[in-house]
Amino acid sequence: MTSTFLPDRRSGPDAGPVPPAAARRPPRRRTLHWLTAVGLQLPALVLFGVLVLLPILFALYASFFRWGGFGMPSNYTGTDNFSRLLQDPVFLGDLWRCLLLVVLSLVLQLPFALAMAVLLNQKVRGRAVYRMLFFAPYVLSEAITGVLFSMVFAPGEGLADHLLGGIGLDGLGGEWFSGTSTVLATLFLVMTWKYFGFHMMLYLAGLQTIPAELTEAAIVDGAGPWQRFRHVTLPLLAPTLRISVFLSVIGSIQLFDLVWVVTAGGPDHHSETMAVTLFQYGFKRYQVGYASAISVVMFAISLVFALTYQRFVLRRDLEGATTTMRGAGA
Amino acid sequence: MGDPALSRRGFLAASVAAGLGVTALSGCGGDSDGGSSSGTTTIEWWNISTTEPTKTVWASLAQQFEAQNPKVKVKIVQLENDAYKSKMTALTASGKLPDIFHAWGGGVLKQQVDAGLVEDLTDRTQPWADGLLSVSKQPYLLDGKLYGVPFDIGMIGFWYNKALFKKAGISAPPATWSGFLDAVKKLKSAGITPIGLAGKESWTGMYYWAYLAMRTAGVDALQQADKNKDFTGDGFVQAGQHLKDLVALQPFQRGFLGAAYSSPTGQAAAVGNGKAAMELMGQWAPVVEADAGKGLGRDLGFFPFPAVEGGAGKITEVFGGGGGHALRKGAPQAAVDFLKFFASETTDRELVKKTGVLPVVPGADSALTDANIKAVQAQLKGATGFQLYLDQAYAPALGQQVNDSVAGLIAGSKSPQQVTDAITRTAKEEQ
Numbered sequence: 001m002t003s004t005f006l007p008d009r010r011s012g013p014d015a016g017p018v019p020p021a022a023a024r025r026p027p028r029r030r031t032l033h034w035l036t037a038v039g040l041q042l043p044a045l046v047l048f049g050v051l052v053l054l055p056i057l058f059a060l061y062a063s064f065f066r067w068g069g070f071g072m073p074s075n076y077t078g079t080d081n082f083s084r085l086l087q088d089p090v091f092l093g094d095l096w097r098c099l100l101l102v103v104l105s106l107v108l109q110l111p112f113a114l115a116m117a118v119l120l121n122q123k124v125r126g127r128a129v130y131r132m133l134f135f136a137p138y139v140l141s142e143a144i145t146g147v148l149f150s151m152v153f154a155p156g157e158g159l160a161d162h163l164l165g166g167i168g169l170d171g172l173g174g175e176w177f178s179g180t181s182t183v184l185a186t187l188f189l190v191m192t193w194k195y196f197g198f199h200m201m202l203y204l205a206g207l208q209t210i211p212a213e214l215t216e217a218a219i220v221d222g223a224g225p226w227q228r229f230r231h232v233t234l235p236l237l238a239p240t241l242r243i244s245v246f247l248s249v250i251g252s253i254q255l256f257d258l259v260w261v262v263t264a265g266g267p268d269h270h271s272e273t274m275a276v277t278l279f280q281y282g283f284k285r286y287q288v289g290y291a292s293a294i295s296v297v298m299f300a301i302s303l304v305f306a307l308t309y310q311r312f313v314l315r316r317d318l319e320g321a322t323t324t325m326r327g328a329g330a
Numbered sequence: 331m332g333d334p335a336l337s338r339r340g341f342l343a344a345s346v347a348a349g350l351g352v353t354a355l356s357g358c359g360g361d362s363d364g365g366s367s368s369g370t371t372t373i374e375w376w377n378i379s380t381t382e383p384t385k386t387v388w389a390s391l392a393q394q395f396e397a398q399n400p401k402v403k404v405k406i407v408q409l410e411n412d413a414y415k416s417k418m419t420a421l422t423a424s425g426k427l428p429d430i431f432h433a434w435g436g437g438v439l440k441q442q443v444d445a446g447l448v449e450d451l452t453d454r455t456q457p458w459a460d461g462l463l464s465v466s467k468q469p470y471l472l473d474g475k476l477y478g479v480p481f482d483i484g485m486i487g488f489w490y491n492k493a494l495f496k497k498a499g500i501s502a503p504p505a506t507w508s509g510f511l512d513a514v515k516k517l518k519s520a521g522i523t524p525i526g527l528a529g530k531e532s533w534t535g536m537y538y539w540a541y542l543a544m545r546t547a548g549v550d551a552l553q554q555a556d557k558n559k560d561f562t563g564d565g566f567v568q569a570g571q572h573l574k575d576l577v578a579l580q581p582f583q584r585g586f587l588g589a590a591y592s593s594p595t596g597q598a599a600a601v602g603n604g605k606a607a608m609e610l611m612g613q614w615a616p617v618v619e620a621d622a623g624k625g626l627g628r629d630l631g632f633f634p635f636p637a638v639e640g641g642a643g644k645i646t647e648v649f650g651g652g653g654g655h656a657l658r659k660g661a662p663q664a665a666v667d668f669l670k671f672f673a674s675e676t677t678d679r680e681l682v683k684k685t686g687v688l689p690v691v692p693g694a695d696s697a698l699t700d701a702n703i704k705a706v707q708a709q710l711k712g713a714t715g716f717q718l719y720l721d722q723a724y725a726p727a728l729g730q731q732v733n734d735s736v737a738g739l740i741a742g743s744k745s746p747q748q749v750t751d752a753i754t755r756t757a758k759e760e761q
Contacts, residue, residue: 066759070419070420071423150588150590150593150595151594151595154585155585155588155589156584156585157595158595174584174585175585176585177585177588178529178584178585178586178588178589179585179587179588180587180741180743183588263530263588264530264531266529266530266532266587266588266737267530267587267588267737267741268737268738268741268742268743269738280730284726284730285726285727285730285731286725286726286727
């Protein structure tokens with residue numbers, strides 16, 4: 001930005017207060033640069049401050065009050081909202097379900113996406129079509145996905161039950177989103193349907209950056225397919241994997257749209273997430289102080305996860321880099 | 331993360347700002363009009379009739395009123411339901427309400443009255459308001475004073491499939507709870523799903539608990555419990571137990587816990603397509619049944635919620651609500667005149683015929699044509715007690731807690747005692 005801006009200024013006849021003395025130029029110029037930078041960034045900074053930073057701080061502030069959302073919070077209750085939160089079976093359930101979804105995603109969804117990516121990275125007939133097909137669900141909005149699957153999994157009448165009935169497996173279906181014990185699994189199924197294509201695309205992009213020479217060298221060294229995957233592909237794909245894991249976990253933490261459309265957290269809270277609970281309290285019950293406390297905890301969880309993950313990832317990154325470099329050098 | 335709260339905050343700020351802007355504008359309007367020498371009064375009429383045909387009908391009524399009162403101008407402000415609610419909350423906080431505004435009565439109106447923002451209409455609507463249907467005025471009566479004039483009233487009751495009842499060998503709709511449970515058993519043994527329920531939308535289940543509480547603990551119990559912040563009385567626990575007895579019969583359609591109300595696979599569709607024999611719903615049920623499903627036509631019937639043996643409540647006490655208008659404190663006489671005009675028999679007949687509301691003026695009854703709606707109207711006319719919809723009567727958090735706890739009871743995760751405890755806890759928190 002500055003590089004394109006500066007020549008203009010120099011050439012411009014009315015370029016404002018250009019310093020007359022050449023000797024004094026550098027410090028003044030630096031100040032000027034600095035002022036220009038601040039001036040140009042000011043609108044964005046103000047917007048960011050007013051719309052992002054201030055509300056975050058305000059949510060933190062509001063979480064210490066019993067507050068209905070209008071006027072300024074005045075009923076200070078200390079950490080009541082937080083202690084209530086930690087005793088709320090629904091919120092504790094939210095945490096448990098969040099953990100469950102994260103684990104399921106990491107153990108099932110991402111490996112599945114990886115397998116598909118490796119498969120579609122080979123010379124398969126019509127692989128472009130497959131790639132597009134698998135990626136297509138990601139393009140749909142969560143709301144549309146939700147409406148679609150609440151029809152597919154409509155108990156007794158939906159496509160899923162008809163299909164299962166058609167192959168004589170009626171016993172498997174029936175409840176789906178309506179059963180307290182089946183709702184989370186069904187939800188995870190839909191999440192996988194929607195998101196594995198996205199992770200697959202990430203992995204495919206990562207796989208394309210792996211030079212074919214490395215694989216060839218490994219073949220020359222007598223490495224089998226599994227060894228090639230384990231010792232060449234996987235380490236080189238590590239940065240992509242780490243990003244994908246990060247996105248997946250954050251996605252699980254803030255999961256809302258899909259759940260809200262399909263089950264609204266039900267039946268009987270069995271698919272409720274933190275964001276759904278937050279919405280319930282903030283927008284349905286107008287207990288904005290309590291809802292703010294939930295948002296603060298969500299924020300803290302995300303922050304702690306992001307920081308620890310970064311530390312963890314940084315360490316892994318170094319190890320990974322050295323291994324691959326050694327491998328490449330050999 | 332913090333974002334949902336942020337956007338809410340942004341939204342609040344925006345709506346408050348918008349609200350203030352409107353107040354400022356209306357303030358200006360009022361001042362200039364009051365001071366104008368021509369003597370024309372402009373009254374602002376805020377309503378939520380944004381859909382046809384009501385929108386057009388109401389606009390033409392406003393014109394009629396203007397024609398009859400040449401010195402009065404009616405300025406209509408129409409807002410969609412949810413937008414209206416949040417704007418009114420902002421206006422209430424800012425301390426100035428529109429001249430004439432839509433009001434459901436109950437808790438929200440009481441808040442506005444307590445803030446000294448609503449005109450007491452008890453004397454100013456004499457004597458014409460006395461002639462209005464008694465139940466329809468109930469939501470607007472606070473401590474014996476009238477703060478609003480209704481234009482619509484309705485109630486919850488059972489909508490049933492006469493053909494399926496006949497098939498199950500039920501000769502007449504049950505009038506007692508045990509008779510009702512028997513009917514459910516008969517329907518089940520005839521292979522018919524007795525009841526459609528939208529488990530995903532917890533307010534549908536709440537109707538059962540609320541009615542049972544009215545029938546066991548008496549019609550005033552729900553209101554009294556809100557006042558005392560105590561729902562632990564025996565009547566409420568018994569209400570839960572009665573509901574549990576019903577749930578134990580597994581009377582609801584397959585997968586009801588995930589069912590919505592008006593979707594093509596929901597509660598209304600189940601009844602409207604003849605897959606479930608009845609539903610507990612308001613006077614709008616026939617329309618939604620025909621919209622989401624096929625509709626039952628002549629097979630559709632209505633019966634009031636049965637009485638519970640030994641309970642303090644009667645079968646003639648209704649659970650319902652409607653719509654009406656209230657005036658801001660110090661509203662001009664023209665606004666009162668408008669309410670009188672709107673509650674006249676001529677207007678009411680037109681509203682009943684063209685917009686499908688139930689009459690609040692007894693003389694407008696004859697404008698009703700549908701037999702089932704007539705049956706509802708007969709119930710309302712003969713009502714000996716009234717309880718307003720809980721989401722309007724109670725603070726939002728309490729209303730939601732009732733819905734949520736009752737949903738837990740229906741799903742089998744909460745006992746009747748746990749329901750009343752949870753509701754009581756929320757009621758106390760609200761203080």
